[in-house]
Amino acid sequence: MASGSVKAAKRYKIKKSTGDHIFDICNYTFMILLMIVTLYPFLNVLAVSFNQAQDTIKGGIYLVPRIWTLDNYAYIFREATIFHASFISVLRTVVGTVLTVFCSAMVAYTLTKQEYVLRKFVTIAFILTMYFNGGLIPTFLLMRDLNLIGSFWVYIWPGLIGVFNLIIIRSFIEGLPESILESGKIDGAGEFRTFVSIVLPLTTPVLATVALFSGVFQWNQWFDVFLYNSSDIDLSTLQYELQKILQNSNTTNSSGSISGMISGMSGAQSSVTPLSVRATMTIVASVPIIMVYPFLQKYFVKGMMVGGVKG
Amino acid sequence: MENNTAQAAVAAGAQRKTSRLGTFARKLKQQRVLVFMSIPFVIWLFIFKYVPIWGWTIAFQDFKPALGFWDQTWIGFDHFKFLFGDERFLRVLRNTLVMSGINLVFGFLTAITLALLLNEIRRVAFKRVVQTVSYLPHFISWVVAASIIQTTLSPDGIINQVLVWLGFIDKGNEILFLGIPHQFWTIFGASSIWKDLGWNTIVYLAAMTTIDPAQYEAAEIDGAGRFKKMFYITLPGIKAVVIVLLIMNIGYLMESGFEPQYLLGNGLNVDYSENIDIFVLKYGINQSNFSLSIAAGMFKTVVSFILLFAANNLAKRMGESRLF
Numbered sequence: 220m221a222s223g224s225v226k227a228a229k230r231y232k233i234k235k236s237t238g239d240h241i242f243d244i245c246n247y248t249f250m251i252l253l254m255i256v257t258l259y260p261f262l263n264v265l266a267v268s269f270n271q272a273q274d275t276i277k278g279g280i281y282l283v284p285r286i287w288t289l290d291n292y293a294y295i296f297r298e299a300t301i302f303h304a305s306f307i308s309v310l311r312t313v314v315g316t317v318l319t320v321f322c323s324a325m326v327a328y329t330l331t332k333q334e335y336v337l338r339k340f341v342t343i344a345f346i347l348t349m350y351f352n353g354g355l356i357p358t359f360l361l362m363r364d365l366n367l368i369g370s371f372w373v374y375i376w377p378g379l380i381g382v383f384n385l386i387i388i389r390s391f392i393e394g395l396p397e398s399i400l401e402s403g404k405i406d407g408a409g410e411f412r413t414f415v416s417i418v419l420p421l422t423t424p425v426l427a428t429v430a431l432f433s434g435v436f437q438w439n440q441w442f443d444v445f446l447y448n449s450s451d452i453d454l455s456t457l458q459y460e461l462q463k464i465l466q467n468s469n470t471t472n473s474s475g476s477i478s479g480m481i482s483g484m485s486g487a488q489s490s491v492t493p494l495s496v497r498a499t500m501t502i503v504a505s506v507p508i509i510m511v512y513p514f515l516q517k518y519f520v521k522g523m524m525v526g527g528v529k530g
Numbered sequence: 531m532e533n534n535t536a537q538a539a540v541a542a543g544a545q546r547k548t549s550r551l552g553t554f555a556r557k558l559k560q561q562r563v564l565v566f567m568s569i570p571f572v573i574w575l576f577i578f579k580y581v582p583i584w585g586w587t588i589a590f591q592d593f594k595p596a597l598g599f600w601d602q603t604w605i606g607f608d609h610f611k612f613l614f615g616d617e618r619f620l621r622v623l624r625n626t627l628v629m630s631g632i633n634l635v636f637g638f639l640t641a642i643t644l645a646l647l648l649n650e651i652r653r654v655a656f657k658r659v660v661q662t663v664s665y666l667p668h669f670i671s672w673v674v675a676a677s678i679i680q681t682t683l684s685p686d687g688i689i690n691q692v693l694v695w696l697g698f699i700d701k702g703n704e705i706l707f708l709g710i711p712h713q714f715w716t717i718f719g720a721s722s723i724w725k726d727l728g729w730n731t732i733v734y735l736a737a738m739t740t741i742d743p744a745q746y747e748a749a750e751i752d753g754a755g756r757f758k759k760m761f762y763i764t765l766p767g768i769k770a771v772v773i774v775l776l777i778m779n780i781g782y783l784m785e786s787g788f789e790p791q792y793l794l795g796n797g798l799n800v801d802y803s804e805n806i807d808i809f810v811l812k813y814g815i816n817q818s819n820f821s822l823s824i825a826a827g828m829f830k831t832v833v834s835f836i837l838l839f840a841a842n843n844l845a846k847r848m849g850e851s852r853l854f
Contacts, residue, residue, distance in 0.1 A: 242756055242757075243650075246650055250648075250660045253660065253664065254659075254664075257664060257667060258666075260681065264677070264681060325571075326568050326571050330568075332561075334561070335564050336557045337569070341568050344575055350835050350838050350839065351834070353581075354585070354586075354828065354830075356588075356815075357583070360582075360585055360820075361582050361585070379574060380571055411566075435669055438671075440671075441671065458674075461673050461674070465673065465677055465680070468680070497677055497681075505671070508670060512665065512669045513662050523733060
């Protein structure tokens with residue numbers, strides 16, 4: 220059988236027509252072009268972030284910095300606001316991700332218990348929220364009434380559990396062999412013990428997916444900072460600081476001028492320009508994610524497949 | 531006599547009811563750990579997702595923040611009537627529909643095409659590299675993306691450089707793309723595709739792996755070439771997934787996104803970039819006109835709800851018909 224398929228493959232290779240070759244060449248060329256289009260903007264911003272600021276204004280920076288420098292990075296990390304904002308970004312990412320993963324997994328586990336009397340009720344309560352939401356202003360008013368405005372927890376509570384996460388964790392647990400889950404019961408472990416010591420370790424692949432989605436969501440958020448805590452600089456995040464710079468360059472509409480944003484930042488130095496600071500912050504705000512996601516690819520692809528079918 | 535039996539029946543019914551309630555209570559007590567593990571989150575859900583719906587009442591009031599709920603003046607549908615006579619709201623509605631339409635049509639076409647082409651690549655390592663790279667823009671925030679897009683589109687950005695190099699424009703006449711109002715939809719569409727193209731292929735590639743290889747072999751024996759196999763085996767093989775996703779996406783027609791429009795929009799292209807979400811934000815937060823803002827948001831949610839519900843039912847029915 221095996222030799223037969225090898226023979227078939229060989230014959231296939233021999234039979235490869237010139238049309239096939241042309242198609243392959245076009246296809247590979249297209250893929251390389253696609254990668255260039257995807258990556259070039261990043262690499263360009265990366266080059267600008269390592270290039271001397273005054274020199275960048277002259278233009279002509281593409282993939283390699285002309286005058287290498289670390290001044291731009293030194294500048295933003297000396298800037299107390301940005302340093303603190305990075306700290307808040309990390310904090311909300313860690314706290315938000317841990318809580319989301321643990322709570323979502325716990326609820327999802329109860330939903331896999333066929334004998335649980337409230338299973339239907341809880342499921343429907345969650346599923347319904349996929350169809351509607353109160354909208355921006357009612358949610359804003361709710362946060363105000365809950366005294367969450369000006370608080371760190373406004374970043375955590377509203378997005379604690381997502382229905383999509385529930386669905387992918389639930390279907391993963393349902394796919395586990397029944398016998399393993401039952402083994403806890405025989406040992407006399409309660410539901411919570413079973414969940415913590417048996418289910419959690421066995422679901423790490425799907426929890427990695429949920430952690431990635433949740434971590435990316437938390438790290439990338441700027442809108443809730445803008446909406447709830449824009450007047451509280453102590454709760455600002457990296458993404459929001461970048462958004463403010465972006466908005467500023469939008470209104471002044473001249474990417475090269477030092478006015479506007481630098482005057483808004485304390486300790487203005489002539490060695491940096493808004494353009495370079497923006498590029499540097501863009502890199503700092505995206506590098507943590509770029510470092511992580513390729514390693515979780517196998518997991519999130521699987522998660523998307525489950526979610527795509529069931530969701 | 532008759533009276534008696536009726537009474538007995540009522541008593542029996544009541545007993546059955548209490549006994550059913552009893553079993554329920556007993557089970558609930560038995561499963562109290564499960565209850566403790568899930569009900570706190572249902573309370574969370576109620577507060578954060580259901581309570582805000584109550585805020586919709588504000589759309590029917592002449593809302594004054596200083597007054598309590600019972601002291602507000604109720605004005606019925608006046609805000610809705612105003613919205614549909616307002617030129618700005620109608621423009622915003624048009625922008626919303628056009629931009630989500632762009633997303634829907636081009637998002638689908640490009641993702642399916644890329645999935646088909648990726649599927650034709652036999653070198654596994656190369657394929658994986660392309661996929662990893664193509665997922666990259668999905669994971670960065672729209673703030674970062676907007677910053678990168680602004681740099682790329684700026685007068686000294688790469689697009690202008692290439693246009694100069696190709697001789698389409700003269701040096702010194704570089705185009706300020708984000709300043710041309712009617713170009714915004716193009717920029718929005720291109721940016722959205724750039725960001726999510728690779729990500730959107732995941733589902734299609736997954737569907738393609740479920741196609742039976744014997745089909746390809748059979749087609750080869752019949753003398754089918756590359757393209758024939760793509761059109762007559764691969765495409766029909768993912769048809770079901772495409773249809774279900776298409777229907778589901780129609781349910782999100784009112785959701786054209788918020789971040790790209792907000793971050794790439796400016797005073798010059800506002801007539802084309804402003805959508806319902808930005809309208810809601812500007813009226814609600816910047817001008818504190820809660821009533822009008824909630825009315826606009828509520829209109830969006832209600833239309834979305836109807837579309838989503840219809841889409842879901844349709845998708846389910848299609849899913850069932852697939853079984854036969």
